[in-house]
Amino acid sequence: MAPIISVQNLTKTYSNGFEALKGINLDVEKGEILALLGPNGAGKTTLISIICGIANPSGGRVLVAGHDVVKDFRATRGMIGLVPQELTTDQFETVFNTVSFSRGLHGKKSNPAHIEKVLRALSLWDKKDNMLRQLSGGMKRRVLIAKALSHEPDILFLDEPTAGVDVTLRKDMWHVVEELRASGVTIILTTHYIEEAEEIADRVGVINGGELLLVEDKAALMAKLGRKQLILDLTEPLRRLPDCFSGNGLTLEADGNRLTYDFDAGNEQESIAALLTRLGENNIHFKDLSTRQSSLEDIFVALVGADK
Ligand SMILES: Nc1ncnc2c1ncn2[C@@H]1O[C@H](COP(=O)(O)OP(=O)(O)OP(=O)(O)O)[C@@H](O)[C@H]1O
Numbered sequence: 001m002a003p004i005i006s007v008q009n010l011t012k013t014y015s016n017g018f019e020a021l022k023g024i025n026l027d028v029e030k031g032e033i034l035a036l037l038g039p040n041g042a043g044k045t046t047l048i049s050i051i052c053g054i055a056n057p058s059g060g061r062v063l064v065a066g067h068d069v070v071k072d073f074r075a076t077r078g079m080i081g082l083v084p085q086e087l088t089t090d091q092f093e094t095v096f097n098t099v100s101f102s103r104g105l106h107g108k109k110s111n112p113a114h115i116e117k118v119l120r121a122l123s124l125w126d127k128k129d130n131m132l133r134q135l136s137g138g139m140k141r142r143v144l145i146a147k148a149l150s151h152e153p154d155i156l157f158l159d160e161p162t163a164g165v166d167v168t169l170r171k172d173m174w175h176v177v178e179e180l181r182a183s184g185v186t187i188i189l190t191t192h193y194i195e196e197a198e199e200i201a202d203r204v205g206v207i208n209g210g211e212l213l214l215v216e217d218k219a220a221l222m223a224k225l226g227r228k229q230l231i232l233d234l235t236e237p238l239r240r241l242p243d244c245f246s247g248n249g250l251t252l253e254a255d256g257n258r259l260t261y262d263f264d265a266g267n268e269q270e271s272i273a274a275l276l277t278r279l280g281e282n283n284i285h286f287k288d289l290s291t292r293q294s295s296l297e298d299i300f301v302a303l304v305g306a307d308k
């Protein structure tokens with residue numbers, strides 16, 4: 001199946017000469033949740049703005065459901081819902097009217113039942129008659145999400161959707177996102193909460209300095225880069241590792257006082273037991289033992305840090 005979004009050699013140089021995107025290639029399949037991770041200024045919002053057709057590319061192109069987002073803006077914009085990073089809403093309008101009006105802007109017929117469903121799902125129904133200026137910051141962010149869902153988009157962009165939203169509501173929002181995905185909506189989100197990506201994404205993309213460093217299935221990424229490590233603090237420092245241990249993931253560290261062992265998640269029990277026995281046979285004893293598993297956060301920091 002053709003990807004629903006295809007980003008091809010996309011570059012963006014802002015008018016002041018700043019190169020914000022340096023040749024991005026990315027395909028997104030229908031119905032997946034892709035999380036884009038990257039430090040401040042990486043180019044996430046720039047990329048999303050171009051896909052949504054609200055900023056122009058300098059080079060390359062973006063197809064949404066086969067339509068060029070620049071040449072065929074009307075066709076693609078109607079399919080897309082965008083939750084922008086910045087809060088920009090009319091402070092004197094009510095929640096219900098704001099969301100309902102947004103549906104009209106996308107050329108869809110008024111549908112109060114749909115608006116009610118969206119507001120209820122986002123725990124905003126009891127605030128429907130409040131003016132936006134009467135809402136808290138987290139509530140305003142949820143209104144932005146309601147606006148983006150008002151016209152039943154096929155593709156939803158969430159640029160930092162849960163910044164400033166409390167933990168409980170954040171989890172509610174993940175639930176809303178899951179339900180949207182179940183109904184066939186494709187979702188691209190950016191986040192600085194790595195546990196958010198870990199929790200809800202199917203694939204993770206890491207962007208830094210205008211370049212896409214990787215895009216991978218989350219589970220595969222965790223399996224490939226998410227190392228597990230056993231740490232043994234030795235009773236006596238070791239000058240060198242006996243030859244029989246070379247090349248099996250064992251490293252001598254901290255002036256010979258510590259051994260670290262990288263092991264596979266699959267056969268951990270066996271291989272550790274075997275290793276400990278073999279260490280004992282070689283008169284290597286330890287006073288403390290701990291394990292460490294790298295998270296998506298470690299992987300992210302390693303990737304982005306290495307690039308600096
Ligand atoms: N209108 C503009 N003119 C010039 N430079 C810009 C403009 N908009 C963004 N930039 C620059 O482009 C780079 C990427 O910005 P962008 O907003 O895409 O980053 P981001 O990954 O979304 O960051 P954050 O996590 O902080 O939201 C930054 O260095 C930013 O200063």
Ligand SMILES: [Mg+2]
Binds near residue numbers: 044046
């Ligand atoms: Mg941004």
